[in-house]
Amino acid sequence: MLVHDATAQTSDTLVIGGVPLNSRFLFGTGRFPSPAIFQQALEASKAEVITFAVRRVDLDHAEDDSILQHVQDRKLIYLPNTSGARTADEAVRIARLAKAAGLGNWVKIEISGSPVTLLPDPIETLKATEQLVKEGFTALPYTSDDPILCKRLEEAGAAAVMPGASPIGTGLGLLNPYNLSLIIESANVPVIVDAGIGSPKDAAEAMELGAAAILANTPVAKARNPVAMAKAFALAIEAGRLAHAAGRIPKKRYASASSDLAGSLFGEPQSDNGGGIG
């Protein structure tokens, strides 16, 4: 099959921090209705990278669950996030903790500058990126969709940049596709659109713009059927990727027929007037 051949091409393998990935879906693990549904959705997503958060153990509830217990048998790349951090120092500490737990050296730098919007603090994010790169981490900063900031993060050594489409959990989709395309255009590292994705349509849109991958959590976990939605996302991401590579048509103001008018049954026989309904 053509589709199969296209995805199997090694030239289109996503490489982050030297690691080749077959899936362009980075899978968030929060807010699933149950561990069982989470596992099935993860399976359906075909994702190879999962994100999770680092928290103090709730000592009042010994049964309180740890996400990693449900994925221990799988071969996955762990992308712990630094959510909860408000400063670069706090983010660095969380990253070191995750590394010490033997989860590898990838980290999603997430430093919230506002409890209302959860938008990333650009200054602290850049500082944390610089520090963690220095410490040998594969640093993936979640950032606002600012082209200059993304460039600065790339220069600081980020393995990928992860601009948000819109604030975390809002499902508002791509609020500024123009900025995203500027970021993608100038980036020399993969651009992963993270946060704010509402549905597979948004994911496909971002991929068509040229995003290297999508990180999504809430739109899958909170869907009526998370397992089906995980599969829908996987397909949309793949579709968007293929569409980007295939090259979409330029937008035009007026219609242009998809069949030549020549040979139309109704007009005067003429040599070079097109026609026919598309």
Add this chain to the structure above:
Amino acid sequence: MPLKHNWRDFQLYVITAGGCHPGRELVHVMEETLKGGAGMLQLRNKTGSRQEVLREAKELRALTRAYDVPFIVNDYPDIALEVDADGVHLGQDDQAIEEARRLLGQDKIIGISTHSLEQGLAAERAGADYIGVGPVFPTNTKPGRAAVTTSYVSEAARHIRIPFVAIGGITLDNVGEVLAAGARKICAVSAIVGSEDPARVCRSFLEAIRSAEAGGHAIRIRLNGKETTTSAGNVAELVEQLGQGNKRLVAEVNGMMIQRSDWTSAALTPGARVELIQFVGGG
């Protein structure tokens, strides 16, 4: 009137500090400490007139007698005699132990502050009944005096045979270190009389001292931001006792991460800040 029990059994020694509780009556505050279990009480008033000290001494003598707790007067052997206190406490700059002994007789308790093992041994030879060992930590009660740290406490625990009391800057947060160094009698001033609830603080001090005496097992640590008492000796025991042994956790002690393979050898010391961290769903 002699004490009904052996005064040497005291574990918590409280000293007055009127400046620490403005607006609250000295006698009232000190009664709270006795209710909380203070086993020895000292009147220290370096700024008041002799008349004032005498008045306070009379009040506290009556109070401590009601609680059958030894009462010590700082600096004034004559006042100690006049109010029939159980003894006096001297500083290194005060009159000699021998002189105080002549004045007070064999039955009174004579204690003295010492700041080095040398001074401690000298006090013992001179016939002191107990010594103060400190200041262990820097303290506002005795500004300008260098802290002797817990190293003198450890030396005293090894070499001093008469009762010794660790003193100076000791709070509920650092008492664990002092106990770990070998002290079994603790004196606190501002941490107790300067608190809103002196009785409660006394009870907490006694709890710490008693658990240290019970074999040094129960200690106070700060676990995930909360003050906790634990009998765990190391990180592995702590995690097991918390019922978290089957989880993939990260342990951090005093800001240092401890690999799981090292949990058994990672001893918990009093006052340790322990963070137990796990991984939860997130995007």
